[in-house]
Amino acid sequence: MTSRWISLGTGLFFLTLGSLEMYLSQKLPGGLGLNAAEPGPGLFPMIVGAIMFFAASVYLVENMRSVSNVEATPHRIPKDIVLMVLTIALYIFLLPRAGFFVAAFLLLIGSLSIFDMPGWIQRVATALLATLLSFAIFTLVLNVKMPNPSWFN
Amino acid sequence: MNAFEGLLFGFSIALQVENLLACFIGVLIGTIVGVLPGIGPIGAMALLLPVTYAMTPAGALIMLAGIYYGSMYGGSTTSILLKVPGEVSSVITTIDGYEMARKGRAGAALFVAAVGSFAAGSVGILGLAFLAPVLAASALRFGPPEFFALCILGLLVLSRLTGSSLSRAAVMVALGLSLSTVGMEPMSGVSRFTFGYLDLAQGLELVPIAIGLFGVAELLSSAHNKLTNEKPLKVSFKELLPTRAEWKRSQWPIARGSLLGFLFGLIPGPTAIIATFSSYALERKLSKHPEEFGHGAIEGVAGPESANNGAAQGAFIPLLALGIPFAPASAMLLTALLIHGAKTGPMLMTESPEIFWGVTSSMYIGNLMLLLLNLPLISVFVALLRLPMYLISSLVVLLCVVGTYAISNSILDLWVLLISGVVGYVLRQLKFEPVILLMALALGPILERSFIQSLYLTQGDMLEILTRPIAGTMIFISILVIFIPILKRIYKSLF
Numbered sequence: 121m122t123s124r125w126i127s128l129g130t131g132l133f134f135l136t137l138g139s140l141e142m143y144l145s146q147k148l149p150g151g152l153g154l155n156a157a158e159p160g161p162g163l164f165p166m167i168v169g170a171i172m173f174f175a176a177s178v179y180l181v182e183n184m185r186s187v188s189n190v191e192a193t194p195h196r197i198p199k200d201i202v203l204m205v206l207t208i209a210l211y212i213f214l215l216p217r218a219g220f221f222v223a224a225f226l227l228l229i230g231s232l233s234i235f236d237m238p239g240w241i242q243r244v245a246t247a248l249l250a251t252l253l254s255f256a257i258f259t260l261v262l263n264v265k266m267p268n269p270s271w272f273n
Numbered sequence: 274m275n276a277f278e279g280l281l282f283g284f285s286i287a288l289q290v291e292n293l294l295a296c297f298i299g300v301l302i303g304t305i306v307g308v309l310p311g312i313g314p315i316g317a318m319a320l321l322l323p324v325t326y327a328m329t330p331a332g333a334l335i336m337l338a339g340i341y342y343g344s345m346y347g348g349s350t351t352s353i354l355l356k357v358p359g360e361v362s363s364v365i366t367t368i369d370g371y372e373m374a375r376k377g378r379a380g381a382a383l384f385v386a387a388v389g390s391f392a393a394g395s396v397g398i399l400g401l402a403f404l405a406p407v408l409a410a411s412a413l414r415f416g417p418p419e420f421f422a423l424c425i426l427g428l429l430v431l432s433r434l435t436g437s438s439l440s441r442a443a444v445m446v447a448l449g450l451s452l453s454t455v456g457m458e459p460m461s462g463v464s465r466f467t468f469g470y471l472d473l474a475q476g477l478e479l480v481p482i483a484i485g486l487f488g489v490a491e492l493l494s495s496a497h498n499k500l501t502n503e504k505p506l507k508v509s510f511k512e513l514l515p516t517r518a519e520w521k522r523s524q525w526p527i528a529r530g531s532l533l534g535f536l537f538g539l540i541p542g543p544t545a546i547i548a549t550f551s552s553y554a555l556e557r558k559l560s561k562h563p564e565e566f567g568h569g570a571i572e573g574v575a576g577p578e579s580a581n582n583g584a585a586q587g588a589f590i591p592l593l594a595l596g597i598p599f600a601p602a603s604a605m606l607l608t609a610l611l612i613h614g615a616k617t618g619p620m621l622m623t624e625s626p627e628i629f630w631g632v633t634s635s636m637y638i639g640n641l642m643l644l645l646l647n648l649p650l651i652s653v654f655v656a657l658l659r660l661p662m663y664l665i666s667s668l669v670v671l672l673c674v675v676g677t678y679a680i681s682n683s684i685l686d687l688w689v690l691l692i693s694g695v696v697g698y699v700l701r702q703l704k705f706e707p708v709i710l711l712m713a714l715a716l717g718p719i720l721e722r723s724f725i726q727s728l729y730l731t732q733g734d735m736l737e738i739l740t741r742p743i744a745g746t747m748i749f750i751s752i753l754v755i756f757i758p759i760l761k762r763i764y765k766s767l768f
Contacts, residue, residue, distance in 0.1 A: 130703055134444050141451055149463050157733035161458035161465060164721045168450040175443030182440055198497040205493070205695060211674055212687040224671060231670045234496050235663035246664065254671055264679040
């Protein structure tokens with residue numbers, strides 16, 4: 121993908137977002153208000169949407185004129201970033217279902233692997249220790265209530 | 274309460290055991306954050322916001338402020354020993370600091386940096402104690418139009434100072450303000466952009482977005498770049514003290530850097546960085562040996578290191594006196610104030626004097642703690658640099674998710690965190706500034722409220738704002754901030 125295409129996509133995304141915000145602001149109950157002296161709940165978002173629309177238009181014009189048509193680097197999303205996002209997403213998915221211990225342990229295993237910690241046994245031991253330590257600190261010291269899995273109850 | 278009485282009252286708050294402990298933890302974490310590359314003070318403050326829920330508002334602010342100015346101290350250590358700035362405001366220190374370290378004068382460079390930071394901190398606190406009450410007293414006369422104009426000015430100036438193009442900055446401002454409109458509208462109670470999700474009626478929490486934009490985005494970036502441990506130069510306690518000549522050469526740069534940094538701190542934007550570069554340029558210009566700069570001139574360490582701490586202290590004035598964050602770190606502190614239900618703005622000083630004066634006085638104690646911590650324990654902090662990055666990064670991931678969940682035991686907050694992290698990473702890749710987004714998000718509710726109140730006040734005629742001297746002047750400056758760069762560009766293209 122070229123830099124020009126990335127700029128075009130970004131500009132169009134914000135242009136659409138601004139348009140959508142302006143449209144939805146009008147549809148809110150009370151809309152933009154009766155007049156300027158009696159503003160409705162949609163007035164402020166309407167103005168903000170208009171600013172985004174205008175700024176995105178300027179961004180598009182500026183970038184389409186100045187950005188060269190060369191290949192952008194990096195042109196692919198790096199694998200490690202995707203893995204990191206998926207690992208955190210897995211933690212969020214598992215937390216209410218499997219509880220803190222399982223979710224945090226898997227998060228740490230995933231994270232230590234992505235950040236290249238050598239040796240599987242070391243990874244498992246570190247993840248286990250860090251999970252226990254963080255559980256102790258957050259629940260016992262700071263009184264954070266962690267969700268218990270349904271099977272645990 | 275005058276400034277002296279205020280300071281005395283502040284010390285009675287700051288010297289309470291729990292606040293002393295909060296201050297110590299804050300400056301210690303700040304120093305560690307400053308030493309370790311990767312997570313910055315804003316990310317660390319965001320991560321620790323949930324921890325402050327169990328504290329008093331004054332204790333929470335004391336700890337978070339300690340992280341901020343503590344990181345300025347810590348940032349110099351890696352700049353001098355590794356040529357890797359722990360903080361962006363320590364970039365300039367890498368030039369002469371590292372050269373001094375290579376010549377075996379690392380101890381002297383670290384000592385001068387610590388003393389300079391302490392001196393600047395002291396100047397900043399005195400300025401804060403005397404200037405903030407005056408500013409807050411005049412701000413008590415501010416009405417909604419003035420607050421509206423001030424918010425506009427703050428956002429515009431910050432946008433221009435971050436180096437982002439005007440269109441990029443405006444997109445970020447609009448995005449931040451848009452996110453601030455999600456949830457129940459305060460005047461009418463109408464739910465906006467919640468799409469039927471009841472959890473969104475309270476609005477988007479600032480903390481998960483802040484942790485996502487700075488903490489998770491930084492982690493995603495380091496997952497790709499794989500930071501490795503560098504080998505720091507050795508420092509022994511024996512060589513820590515500077516020679517008489519080095520000390521003599523450092524005194525005036527410290528004084529000038531402290532003052533310059535403090536004055537820069539009063540301006541919106543990432544002024545700590547600008548202050549350090551300005552101080553370096555000034556010292557080079559005033560030096561009898563400008564040729565030594567770049568080869569280990571001690572003035573090149575003393576001036577900028579004092580300036581960055583002076584700016585960090587100066588940035589507290591607009592926050593504590595007006596309730597307007599002019600720097601990203603101030604936005605975090607404002608968030609903490611809002612979370613703890615404290616009155617922000619000029620009313621802070623009258624309604625919560627223990628927060629204002631407690632935080633101000635705690636900075637003096639914190640700076641003293643930093644001086645005592647940093648000099649004898651320098652080797653301990655250097656040892657931290659040997660901790661493997663995979664361990665630090667993985668623990669930070671865990672801290673991000675557990676800390677976010679702790680805010681309101683909400684799974685939605687965790688999804689907001691993850692989405693904000695991905696958005697923050699993508700925005701950086703596309704050269705957008707997430708800092709502007711966060712500021713707009715923090716200022717959004719204040720801006721909207723003052724805008725709507727101004728409309729009621731002026732019967733819908735917003736042009737009437739221009740006839741009010743303070744609001745009119747601020748709007749005029751805002752217009753200049755937008756148009757001067759555009760006019761400059763047109764002038765350059767024509768001639």
